[in-house]
Amino acid sequence: MSDAVETTDLVVVGGGLAGHAAALAAAGLGADVILLEKLERFGGSSAMAGGGLVFAGTGLQRREGVGDSPERLRAALAEAGRGHSDPALLDAYADTQIEVHDWLRELGAEFSLTGQPVRRLHTMPSGVLVGLLHRRALDHTSVDYRASSPVVSLLHAGDDVTGVVVDGRAGRTRITTRCGVVLASGGFSRSRELVGRFAPHCAQAVAMGGVGNDGDGLVLAMAAGGAPVGMEFVEASFGASAAAGVEPRLLYAQSDGAVIVNTRGHRFADERGDIKALGRAVVEQPGGLAFQVFDQAVMEMSRRTPKTRDFAAALRDGLLAEAPTLAGLASRLGVPAGALAESARGLSQPPYYGYACKAGLTSTYGGLSVDGLMRVLDTAGSAISGLYAAGELVGGFHGAGYLIGSALGKAAVFGYLAGRNAVLAPRETARNAPAF
CATH class of the missing domain: 3.90.700.10 (Succinate dehydrogenase/fumarate reductase flavoprotein, catalytic domain)
Structure with missing residues (x-):
């Protein structure tokens, strides 16, 4: 039996916070999006995490008398990374996080404020934010959410990534895309093989994070030429x-x-x-x-x-x-x-x-090398056409340390950026840009 064939504007792989943010951001630009989750239930690590995202310069901070700014947040992220964070990713986060905060608020997010020494940790109860975005995705006419839909390979046309192959309940489906693929499939904390390969010093640590965090997205991207980065900083x-x-x-x-x-x-x-x-x-x-x-x-x-x-x-x-x-x-x-x-x-x-x-x-922090647009980079530092990444799968952001709240923050901010940029890039660079 031959594979079923479909076409859409964008495929997002992974039903956690990063994947939902990417799908909704792309759909907000008029793109048709298929959001794939390999497990029966959405959420991943985002549904289990403590619920805090770092934002700076928000209206909530101003109302509560907290003086803060994107520049101060960038400095705090750089300090936490001990000089090993990718400056392009720090810039991308600092420059976009207010926009993402306001976007999440428009979607219905309600944050409380905490944190030390600066109150910039914007919190919601565990799992509530990804649940909210999931409901928004289900309600959006341009988002097609599919559970129990693991991606087993990427499709290529020359060096371009053009879609995915899904091994779902109804058999295999080849989904080709006009804008590309966003990988938001989480880290590899549940993979003994990948932990042994990239972080053997963590082999005895308690395995945490999403139960589907087996590094499948990392393996797919590396097979397409994607370069890993920051693996030396993977820590329990x-x-x-x-x-x-x-x-x-x-x-x-x-x-x-x-x-x-x-x-x-x-x-x-x-x-x-x-x-x-x-x-x-x-x-x-x-x-x-x-x-x-x-x-x-x-x-x-x-x-x-x-x-x-x-x-x-x-x-x-x-x-x-x-x-x-x-x-x-x-x-x-x-x-x-x-x-x-x-x-x-x-x-x-x-x-x-x-x-x-x-x-x-909990989170493996090391992952794929990406640029400030969330395009996956190869070992030569060149962008792989049509392939984007977001969330825990992205390496190079945290560096050699960790600022509390930056993991969920990275999922939301980089997911938003990946979804938007995947849609906008073809419009700006292709002769025959898709009509939305």
Whole structure:
């Protein structure tokens, strides 16, 4: 039986935040879009993440008296990347993020404001934003969303990417495109093979992120000549729950005053470090295990968003040990009481809490090399015609560190850019631009 054949303006691969942003941005320009998700359910890592996106210079910040600007945000991203972030991607993010924030607000997003030292983390409850965009995609007459539709190969005409082959429920379908393909299929944290290849030091980390994050988009793009970048900076993140039998989650009580100790009760890292640096430090501890230890004063800072600061939920779900004294908590955690008392001497308001955690590979950060238009680049630095990437699949943005909120922010901003640029580029460069 021969493959079914279809034609559309743009194909977007991946039903997470980046994919939905790309599809809606392209459809907003009048393009017909097929949005493909290989699993039965949309969302990917975006549906599991804490819910915060970094924006700067927003109306919400102004209303709450927060002085901020795109230039300050760019500087913060560059500092977090320790000089290894691609300047073109930092520029693309800083220059577009206000436009994307306002666009999300027009679609119905309602953000709360938090963050340190500058309140620029715009939060929604976990999974709510991607759910909102999914409803908007389903309602849009120019977006055709298809679940259970894995892409098994890209189509080519010479060096140009011209479509995809989908192995869906009804068999194989060849979808050719007039504008190209946006890959927004997530990272590779769930692929033992790719983790072993690109980040063997993370092989023992807790596998997290979307269950479909097996690096299939990365493999497709590399087969088309796409170059990987930033793989040397793939790091597991701090704060993955170590409890057995439950889906791991992240908790960052250290951001509100918790101390971090190892199984000997000793502090071993600066709690002000970013989650990559702390993740590296945890891996080096006995058993790769650490505890976030805090008191009631920190517990009272619990909030529903971002999810990483919902200490009350962690307590309800049985992820925290609780005791009226530090000695009692030491007994529950199995660490020396004297060492814990010394490490936690700044905590004074009982009861006390302990959260066992490991390093978790949530987002792989390294990925495809792209330019500021989100065009995938080959090993020579040239754009592959018709191929774009967005979200976690994009490498080179985070550099050697991580600014909290920049992963979901990157998904929304780069998805928006990829979808728009894929549609606009043929209009500007082709003699026979498609009519919309």
